[in-house]
Amino acid sequence: MNSTFLSLESHPDRLTVKVSGCWIFDKVSALEEAIASVLPAEGQAVTFQCAGLEEIDIAGAWVLYDRTQLLNSHGFKSEFAGFKAAHFKFLQNIIDAAAIREYEEPTAQTGRPKRAKMAIEKLGKNTAGVVEDLGAIARSILEGVYRPSLFMIGETIKQVYHTGVQAIPVVVVITFLIGIVTVHQAAGQLGKFGASVLVVDLVSISITREMGVLLAAIMVAGRSGSAFAAALGVMKLNEEVDAMRVLGLNPNQMLVIPRILGLVIALPMLTIFADAAGIAGGALIAVGSMGISGLQFVERVAYSTDLTDFYVGLSKAPVFALLIAMIGTLRGMQVKSSAEELGLKTTMAVVQSIFMIIAADALFATLFTRMGI
């Protein structure tokens, strides 16, 4: 067998392998193929004749060395001749070092039961961690109640601006569009009963009680929940949070509470905008293409919807805000080590806050129905 890399000469007691060409990293797969043909017969010793080698690097030397190890382990003697480069000695040193190290450190086996145990332990630890974090936040809030000077007013206002004021355009546009969609959908169905005018009731009640606050909250969860998690996560990675701690500052006080408070202020305000935009969207279609006059629309809204409906929707906003801000900041603070983790926690923050918003909304709906509101 001959190839670019080696040629074999078989003698009764000796197999001479003439190594030639470039034994380098780029050719490793071809080298592995070539070296696999070095199969000495019983009683043959193997000599690697390396004088024809043009170039060799660590990867190439490794292929060569690996084969000799395999041959030795099967009881064949192997030796090298005519080696020019210093690489092989270098490699030998490393392998010797490896042999010692590997002997020192047997790798631990992780079986299935252990893994299950670890998963349960992790779940428990995570739960305990969340409870601890929530406790720390609650304590910081209490401290703030006793010493109002601790509240970062400026930071809170900044958060209201970022999470509330800057979100107005997108929330307004979205609820406006949903108002349009609702009226379009309802007009077809209610028209069949000759009760087209009831679309006004439908749109104003559903927007004020449910859709306005829900859409605003989901939008904010996507915008600000992720922003909270990412911002705090990067601060954790940059050791900014640690720096605050050693300066004697409470990161909860500095970072978490302004965000929670800011959002609790911002979301109800956004909800008012959302409600108004939703009804305006409904009005556009009702007046524009259904022949309901503007005055009729306003009268109908006033007749069907009262302040209770508005307050029902509005009362949910602070709760949703609390959920979004708590989950976002908590997830951000959980980032410990890597950029990957940061992405993961940010995703978790958004998904979990939207999930919690909808779950809480369902709870509210049941509650309000039971209470007859």
Place this chain on the structure above:
Amino acid sequence: METIISVRNLVNRFGKQVVHDGLCLDIQRDEILGVVGGSGSGKSVLMRSILGLQKPTSGTITVMGQKIEYHKPGPSRCWGVLFQGGALLSGLTVQENVELPMALYSDMQVETRHELASLKLLMTGLSLSTADKYPSELSGGMRKRVALARALALEPKILFLDEPTAGLDPIAATEFDQLISYLHDNLDLTIMMITHDVDSLFGVSDRIAVLVDGGVVTGTMDEILDSDHPWIQSYFGVPRAIRARQAGRK
């Protein structure tokens, strides 16, 4: 002597601030070039320009005969880079970090790749028990070693080191210097090393390049020490540099 890296008339300007003003530098095959300079003298900018990570205002750079262009794939098979903070990919384990370039550039079998990666880790003085750890679980010194193993993954001809001993304790820094010398002696490596550590500068480098006044002064240690440029005088005149010089002479 064969010139491996050639920088010609490099100009780097940021707004009004001129960092390099017609800088010319040749790096020879198999040498270790230590690069020093004050803060803001453009050491990192020079390295980033050579690596094609920074668009120079003007000038040409060739590495192994290939012209470097901004954000175009350079001769990445031929060079390995050790970034200052290690720049390990935080989502991958140590082993995976070293294997990544191998997987990208070779169709070798997975087992071979594993073994070669382990070998690189051992070469840089790491034990195999670190292989499954994530970069965040390692100390600064170990992270640098892993980064060096990754830089060596593709058997590069040129190694760029950005402050390899910064942030290491004196023992780890000395070990790292020895490691670099050892690798240089055993592999055909050309090394460009940015450093503020006068010990490693004197202990390791063959030639020194000092970035001053937008240009560069190169020479052997003695030539540099004979220079009458005021900044070079004061840089090598501080007590720690004098001590390092004496230690390096021994």
